[in-house]
Amino acid sequence: MPEKSPVYFRPARSYSQDTGLVASMLAAFDAAGFPDMIHRHDVVAIKVHCGEWDNTSYLRPVYARTLADRVKELGGRPFVTDTITLPYSARASRASALDILITAERNGYSSAVLGCPFIVADGYTGRDDVRVELPEGYILKEAYVAAGIASADVLIALTHFKGHGIGMMGGSMKNLGIGCQSRRGKHNVHMGGHQLYSVGMSAEFHPEKCKGRLGCDRWELCEACCPWGLFHVSDTGITWEQERCTSCLGHLGVNVSCGVVGRPSAAAWEVTNAAIADACLAVVKVVGRDRVGFINMAIDIAPQCDCVNFSDTAMVPNVGVFASRDPVAIDAAA
Ligand code: SF4
Ligand code: SF4
Known part of the structure; x- marks a missing residue:
């Protein structure tokens, strides 16, 4: 022992x-x-x-x-x-x-x-x-x-x-x-960058919850928060190039609270x-x-x-x- x-x-x-x-x-x-x-x-x-x-x-x-x-x-x-x-x-x-x-x-x-x-x-x-x-x-x-x-x-x-x-x-x-x-x-x-275990890449994504440029006054910050520009907000929704995410967590405090980006996997x-x-x-x-x-x-x-x-x-x-x-x-x- x-x-x-x-x-x-x-x-x-x-x-x-x-x-x-x-x-x-x-x-x-x-x-x-x-x-x-x-x-x-x-x-x-x-x-x-x-x-x-x-x-x-x-x-x-x-x-x-x-x-x-x-x-x-x-x-x-x-x-x-x-x-x-x-x-x-x-x-x-x-x-x-x-x-x-x-x-x-x-x-x-x-x-x-x-x-x-x-x-x-x-x-x-x-x-x-x-x-x-x-x-x-x-x-x-x-x-x-x-x-x-x-x-x-x-x-x-x-x-x-x-x-x-x-x-x-x-x-x-x-x-x-x-x-x-x-x-x-x-x-x-x-x-x-790991497909399964990356904190960013394994997060759930709920684009249906996004209010888009017309409904959200934080949309510019939402696009700017990612150093790689992976979030793209349209008038009515959002897309995320999640497969390119490096897990820097720059989006914390922006699009997690609105429920669009969810928790990483356990x-x-x-x-x-x-x-x-x-x-x-x-x-x-x-x-x-x-x-x-x-x-x-x-x-x-x-x-x-x-x-x-x-x-x-x-x-x-x-x-x-x-x-x-x-x-x-x-x-x-x-
Ligand atoms: S994802 Fe959230 S913070 Fe970003 S534009 Fe949509 S509603 Fe706004
Ligand atoms: S801010 Fe960082 S963690 Fe969020 S999507 Fe962009 S690269 Fe991934």
């Missing part, structure tokens, strides 16, 4: 500065042995989700700042990082390095706040990556890890643990399996989750198994991911801080 991986936990309840979330995060960091991973002059990537424009439940930058200061005390060279989106939304504000830097700064993720650089790990258009072979992968046989993360000596995944539309929960595995992948890496995980959901786990493994492999640490901040646990441009109320009260070397164990514990 495999040995169980230790997970260190501090509860969210607090009665003093010593038991607050910042102190608890550092206590978990130390207890999990993360200081031993960091040697003098090591470049240390602190991977966060910087939050979508107008999302308010993403992690406050004080946690990343505190970790960056701790890394510097240990002799390391920290940077805080995130990657661009596919875009996942018609109104995405993180789909290029220019956009994500503007959004991140508005959300407090700037070098002035962090005391270290904030870097877009996969470059201006998400093409800066490292291909990782995955012969042991369950679904994926290769993954594309953002070069800024693949090149780091040490990776600390500082994760906001919350709900997620596909993964059901967004934890450490998703922070690596999606959040550390380049643009083509994200397409890869979402099975872009199989696509399951396969994507397995692919997230494979891609997470790729990140651990390329950085090094003994040089990756995971922190889950289980606070502000909204139903949706920080990728959406709003925040619902929390589903449960704040839980606390988890730290581990094992992404499966920490997500299971949280």
Whole structure:
């Protein structure tokens, strides 16, 4: 029977500065042995989700700042990082390095706040990556890890643990399996182009529900939301070149709410989750198994991911801080 991986936990309840979330995060960091991973002059990537424009439940930058200061005390060279989106939304504000830097700064993720650089790990258009072979992968046989993360000596995944539309929960595995992948890496995980398992290609299509240009004031956005121009709205209806869909999910929030584009197949959901786990493994492999640490901040646990441009109320009260070397164990514990 495999040995169980230790997970260190501090509860969210607090009665003093010593038991607050910042102190608890550092206590978990130390207890999990993360200081031993960091040697003098090591470049240390602190991977966060910087939050979508107008999302308010993403992690406050004080946690990343505190970790960056701790890394510097240990002799390391920290940077805080995130990657661009596919875009996942018609109104995405993180789909290029220019956009994500503007959004991140508005959300407090700037070098002035962090005391270290904030870097877009996969470059201006998400093409800066490292291909990782995955012969042991369950679904994926290769993954594309953002070069800024693949090149780091040490990776600390500082994760906001919350709900997620596909993964059901967004934890450490998703922070690596999606959040550390380049643009083509994200397409890869979402099975872009696969007839059965692509999130886009397997979605139901109900053109009979479309009101067309004459009846819908969003028809222009409906056509513009797809980077490949696959939706064609006429006066009375719509056609979709679904067979060319790459699963970028740019149409979310536009023609899903009107019922024209339906849910992906259940199989696509399951396969994507397995692919997230494979891609997470790729990140651990390329950085090094003994040089990756995971922190889950289980606070502000909204139903949706920080990728959406709003925040619902929390589903449960704040839980606390988890730290581990094992992404499966920490997500299971949280
Ligand atoms: S698919 Fe929906 S959003 Fe698009 S034009 Fe038709 S009714 Fe409007
Ligand atoms: S139809 Fe496919 S390629 Fe076009 S926006 Fe939707 S998911 Fe992206």
